[in-house]
Amino acid sequence: MIIVLKPSTEPEQIQHIVEMIEKVGLRTHISAGELQTIIGVIGDKTKLANYPIASISCVESVVHVSKPYKLASRDFHPDDTIIDVNGAKIGGGNLWVIAGPCSIESEDQMRTVAKFVKEAGANLLRGGAYKPRTSPYSFQGMGEEGLKILQKIGKEFGMPTVTEVMDTADVELVAKYADVIQIGTRNAQNFALLKQVGKTKRPVVLKRGMAQTIEEWLMSAEYVMSEGNLDVILCERGIRTFENAYRNTLDVLAIPVLKERTHLPVIIDPSHASGVWQYVIPMALAGIVSGADGVMVEAHHDPEKAMSDGAQSLKPKKFNLLMSELRKIAPVVGKGKNLS
């Protein structure tokens, strides 16, 4: 940690700060520039976590040199983390292709979707039983009944399942039925929920918050890991920007940055960013060539007969197209050896 002092700082003010830092057991290193003095702080900075150094009047800024996350950092864990859920591996060149509908609606619906995504090559099944809807008047999900359907269909097709949890009160229930737990973008800094899923044994797909920096995202992973659950999969799903031609700006550049900073697997969700089918395939490919270890794609039925004539019947075809492109692209960047 480097403390940059304001030009006018007096020697006794510097002394005060140095004493405070050394009292908690850290060492300091003073460097006087022509205009400004800086204090380097050496040792375990968590000892200073509750000292508001930036708010001291003579301090201009505080620069953090070492990273605030430890368990998630590649510095202390150079090799990629590989996670294996009932044979579906992610990391080390293995890809996860997670597919399924946005919401679980019925056993029939789940079976139909599972069948075609499994045949096309998906290795995990997703479906929402608890839905984070912007409006309280929208369908909020089937709850436990949905979880049971998901589990049943997952077993039927030999696919591990992924589903979202939104409330600490539901974590135990979700962990009972699902193989992988998802934390959505709106709960990316719901620290109570992060701690709770950290107490389960289920791998956690952690979506990035809509306006979360990469460092904050890794700190959210650290919340889960610090409770003992080390199997966190980071899921880039787009960030919020000024652009309104689509729903979110898919941040593929975050992927190589993450790959450098953390050993955790990274996947991409091209569906929520793009919002429209035409953009999903190119964005999935962009994620993979950027270094992602998997994709999470919505493969949903249209709820309305009249419309499904056009749109729905095409959907399995589009999913097949995605899988065939993935199988061609992934090997170029050394990935996907596990795709059937």
Add this chain to the structure above:
Amino acid sequence: MIIVLKPSTEPEQIQHIVEMIEKVGLRTHISAGELQTIIGVIGDKTKLANYPIASISCVESVVHVSKPYKLASRDFHPDDTIIDVNGAKIGGGNLWVIAGPCSIESEDQMRTVAKFVKEAGANLLRGGAYKPRTSPYSFQGMGEEGLKILQKIGKEFGMPTVTEVMDTADVELVAKYADVIQIGTRNAQNFALLKQVGKTKRPVVLKRGMAQTIEEWLMSAEYVMSEGNLDVILCERGIRTFENAYRNTLDVLAIPVLKERTHLPVIIDPSHASGVWQYVIPMALAGIVSGADGVMVEAHHDPEKAMSDGAQSLKPKKFNLLMSELRKIAPVVGKGKNLS
């Protein structure tokens, strides 16, 4: 709702969409432009909430005309909502000045702070017992013990209390000890939590999400209100932008926009946006002249003796200065008649 179709849309595709809409009991109105056709939809659009009209291949965009929030909307409740908590009124020209430390640390600390903020004119006392910290290694708050201290000191000084809740499991406990419940920026779309506080009888200070649009924010208020709790106070605390000279961009323009769209009281938190003391007073004033019904300000002690010589002794002075400026500015915009 207006559905804009792509230039190439065929008559039978238009017919399909019209039939689907009319089947759920809504009326349509077709308007053929030179290049593109638009379909106006008339009636209660919540009936279409689960129909993914925007994903139909011939649909270019969907424009929502009527607002998705009802209970929060001024259209259906033209008069300002006035909330009275043990005599501390907000709305209708009355201001709330909520002050106190970031975290509750001890009874002594709370008493010292409460004393000086009360004397200066604050009418509510804040203090955090559950702290949303970016790092799992930082102090997470005193929990129930902190709630007890806050309640005790609040009663001692005759100040209603405000404190944050982060977990659905803690809502009942917090509602038992505190007079007003706060939802923090990271939980602004934690829908499970919003519903839970909606079931209490306590007024809710709802902070805006870091990247939440005004409309989404009002939808979060709607979540609370739809459970029966109509006493929501919206708190602007800064949004996340590219600027890094301060922590968050305080969106004062949101205040007149809110005042037009909703009858709910609006307050401003100048502390979290600015990050430094020098900016807090001008930002508090900016909020009030923009139309806010109150301010929430951190008045914290420095934890370290050596430093408090300089910084801490000034803090009550600064808070006095804030109050004296508020008393001069507020009447110009017709506010603050209740400030002692």
Add this chain to the structure above:
Amino acid sequence: MIIVLKPSTEPEQIQHIVEMIEKVGLRTHISAGELQTIIGVIGDKTKLANYPIASISCVESVVHVSKPYKLASRDFHPDDTIIDVNGAKIGGGNLWVIAGPCSIESEDQMRTVAKFVKEAGANLLRGGAYKPRTSPYSFQGMGEEGLKILQKIGKEFGMPTVTEVMDTADVELVAKYADVIQIGTRNAQNFALLKQVGKTKRPVVLKRGMAQTIEEWLMSAEYVMSEGNLDVILCERGIRTFENAYRNTLDVLAIPVLKERTHLPVIIDPSHASGVWQYVIPMALAGIVSGADGVMVEAHHDPEKAMSDGAQSLKPKKFNLLMSELRKIAPVVGKGKNLS
């Protein structure tokens, strides 16, 4: 400047960097932490301007301690700059109220507007002769003819004039007719134009770029000042964010930040951010209580008779209301002694 090295950096790599820095005449200061080494650089860093230190493979990051702007910095010029244009002063408690239409349309239009804004208390007259329009098919302004009208009406009412220049080729012409030159948000980093207006003797109103950081904005001011023209007035007009309830997010928090970092006057343009009349007055007041030295407001006629019945006749009233509120608010923060 502080150079933070990656954990794995070898001693000979550190030596290389140190030698490179010392060769251009700067001093270094090495501080070895537990995990990472940092190099402090002491002396005039502009000597390193063309050395891509951040791109050296063992460098993790480069932190700039001293500010890159000099002429604009308050460090070297502690007192507020006061600019006087034909008696209209800005800075040191004096306010500029610049008012007028968006575009100059005719002599009659300018005279009508100038009359009512002057009577209400505006001290400078604005009007656009060159218009930056998003579409090439929109009206691009009257050009030199418009400049002549502006000059004539300005003299008639004893009001200094402000107008925008968009092309280096027009700078001389604009400087001939107008008293103050404006640089628009889209040209905030048009460095050729900044240099050109820096060669004139006219004060320059420099609008902030839509996505310009405060530091970059001060560097744009530095471009003008480095050519010899020290009379720069910074104009906050809103930044681009995700929010779409209005046009731009007015960054009033930028004002106290600027006041701390620079001695230059700062004004606020509430019209372009809010986009609608109802929001202009509260935003103008918010700017003033935040520390701004003036406002720039659009006072335009509606071009269409039928509409002007309602809207237009109200506009002088609204401008009068703005001025009366300003006269009440400004003295509270020690400003506006020069407002008639």
Add this chain to the structure above:
Amino acid sequence: MIIVLKPSTEPEQIQHIVEMIEKVGLRTHISAGELQTIIGVIGDKTKLANYPIASISCVESVVHVSKPYKLASRDFHPDDTIIDVNGAKIGGGNLWVIAGPCSIESEDQMRTVAKFVKEAGANLLRGGAYKPRTSPYSFQGMGEEGLKILQKIGKEFGMPTVTEVMDTADVELVAKYADVIQIGTRNAQNFALLKQVGKTKRPVVLKRGMAQTIEEWLMSAEYVMSEGNLDVILCERGIRTFENAYRNTLDVLAIPVLKERTHLPVIIDPSHASGVWQYVIPMALAGIVSGADGVMVEAHHDPEKAMSDGAQSLKPKKFNLLMSELRKIAPVVGKGKNLS
């Protein structure tokens, strides 16, 4: 165009607006909802360009249905534009690989770089003679002397050249020496400059503004095209967001959006967004699989001997690696048949 009226609008206000619209020769279509009325406007909306409809007090919002750009729109030009500069084709499956240093420093430097990028397979040579630097104290480029060097080396290696212009006064000179003219991100809405390059016969690489929406970007292209120069190549280079782990957020999702809306070629600049070499290759690949028609990459020398030992000697190797990956990835998405 759709005009959404406020709930309280009176019939005579509606009549006023309708009359105004019909007077300029457009047709209207009124649709009365339960709460709000909307007016559809049919015909050429440029006739309304100077009518501030959104500012009429009873208007809630104005929704534009048809796109404001015409020449750039795929609606009126369904086939991809193919541009051929001395045999280097872009569009229709052909890729441009533009490579070279950030700044032109000397003939030797340009020859060295041109040699290795040409051998690796680049088909155009870039180099800056006029540099947009944030600081006026940084090197501003060699000017005409640099242009001469670029032209000479381009001819020597049979590579068409690309260079940036920043001032309308330099357009003629740049067009004389260079084969392709570049407009930088800071001048993306410098409308005077866009018009001026629109008058030349040189293809224009138009970088996206840092905070420019896709629609505004296409309007900037329209500025160039409306002057008669139809050869515009759009270059995505990253947008400004809250993330600070890299310089800019590369918006690859913009590529399929552009491909749908416009017939113009699109390229990607991975260097300016990522800022570091490790990220350039994955981002270039992500651009290509997203549908881009080329890449623009910086291949620069380190200016300092001591450092070049490590970094510089690797750079041709890294560029070779980029080219070899491109040759493997591009054919999968049907591109790059022209790469040697």
